[in-house]
Amino acid sequence: MPDADSPLIASLRAAVTAAPDDVPLRVHLAELLLAAGDQQGAIEHAAAALQRDPGSDQARALMTRAMADPASSSSAPSPAQGEPRQPTSGDTEDGTEAQTEQPSRQDGEFDWGRLEDEFRGVVQPMYVDEQGNEVPDVSAFEVEQAGIRLADVGGLQDVKDRLEASFLAPMRNPELRKLYGKQLRGGLLLYGPPGCGKTFIARAVAGEMGAQFISVSITDVLEMWIGSSEKNLHELFETARRNTPCVVFLDELDAIGQKRSHTRSSGMRTTVNQLLTELDGVANNNDGVFVLGATNAPWDVDPALRRPGRFDRVVLVLPPDEDAREAIVKYHLRGRPIAGVDARRIAKATDGYSGADLAHLCDTAAERALLDAVRSGEARMVEMRDFDGALPEVRPSIGPWLDVAKNVALFANEGGAYNELLRYLKKRKLA
Incomplete structure (x- = not known):
């Protein structure tokens, strides 16, 4: 009989850890554990094998043996024929061995209900409260x-x-x-x-x-x-x-x-x-x-x-005002090599730009400096000229939204729900 702590079983445990979805390997480990008398370990690995492959006949048979009486499921040799056999709790009064109740049904279908009842005490809950009662797993929503x-x-x-x-x-x-x-x-x-x-x-x-x-x-x-x-x-x-x-x-x-x-x-x-x-x-x-x-x-x-x-x-929440645009430009230029950039002038030239538009403008200006450095073979700072070249390329993107919002504010402003939006449109002479 192999020892539960033998090098072979230890090697198989490591192999199963490395390849947890290898059902035959897991079943083989469970067989060795059962033969070594580690019934609980055999049940755990047999159940894991059935979870990954419910149709595995080997795993079913092994689970049936493991869930039976340990003495009858062990692969230890039977007593010698000449040695008198002591009655056990599983024997009838006339000395014959009683049929051990199996978790599998007569029709060959595996009895998952019986297995669940027997296995509930083997696997401990992942999370418990102060009284030791099981609590649900962590939420799928990040707090x-x-x-x-x-x-x-x-x-x-x-x-x-x-x-x-x-x-x-x-x-x-x-x-x-x-x-x-x-x-x-x-x-x-x-x-x-x-x-x-x-x-x-x-x-x-x-x-x-x-x-x-x-x-x-x-x-x-x-x-x-x-x-x-x-x-x-x-x-x-x-x-x-x-x-x-x-x-x-x-x-x-x-x-x-x-x-x-x-x-x-x-x-x-x-x-x-x-x-x-x-x-x-x-x-x-x-x-x-x-x-x-x-x-x-x-x-x-x-x-x-x-x-x-x-x-x-x-x-x-309207497009950022001038102060906000200046702050956004400075935020998106942090950590970049810049020299002589006038953030206030950029803010004045970008009326109607959204925060996303300003981020795109900074990326485009940095891209122009990068391409220039590639052509010349010499790195240089992002300068104001890069923004002057990027401004004609990056235009405000909120125009389509304003067109839809204008129609709603003018013709579907029930109860004055969009009065603030209407004032903004009139201020910009869009309505």
Whole structure:
């Protein structure tokens, strides 16, 4: 009989660790462990083999032997014929050996229920609480610290003031909040042209509040299987409730919470219904959970999401002003070899550019310097002339969004929802 600590078994353990999906190798190791009297080790490896290949006859047979009485399943030699056999607990009164109950069924189908019951005490849970009870595995949603604050956002003072008045001031003044019956919960919708820093602002709000931050996109929520999207949304909010205070940021809200009247898919309608349920917190307490949504098309968001208690506060995030553009240019030039770059002049020449446009402008200017260095064979600094050459190539990208927004602000401004957008368009003489 091989020893459970023999070099052969040790080598096979190492081989299985290196190739965990090699079923024949794992079955061979389980056979040797069973022969060595290590029933628990044999069961673990046989179960792992069946998990990877449920149709393996060898693994089934081995599991059946391992789950039987250890004395009867061992490969140890039987007593000598002349030696009297002592009755065991598995023998009948007349000395004949009783039939040991097997986990396999009479029809040859493996009895997974019996195996689960027997195996439950062998494999210990991955995570337990203070009382030793099993707790679920970690959430699929990453909870992080924001690391930035509103002071790190260049310019956009109007947006900061709106956020302070509608969102941050109640949180900073708990006594006043209690006096006026204000709950520590709520939702806020950020909307505006693409590339203008809505995600960055949401992260800064979480940092300002000293709260945990969970950023979610449509790929984290939406799935093709019916019920999976709703389950993902519930798990998202359960994770936030376990980590209060927490800011949940839903990017592309018009995709997750699109108008139910515009979709033919019943699955999407139930996804929106689930989001409404989680926001209301009917079955759960949402105190300490703040929800920020971002969208380029608020007119495509389901109206039910805009009702009080949900995304009832709306902030328009417009292209950066001059101070913000200067800060963005300096941010994207950090760590690059520059000389004589006038960030203020660049900011004045880029009115109407989004933050993403400015990042592209800096990349294009650096690319011009790089190509010049390749041609000349001598490295040089990124200079103002590179930006002068890049400006005609990089134009503002928010024009198509402004065209759509203009039509909405002029002809679908029900209840004055887009008055702020309309004022911006008139200021730029676009409406």
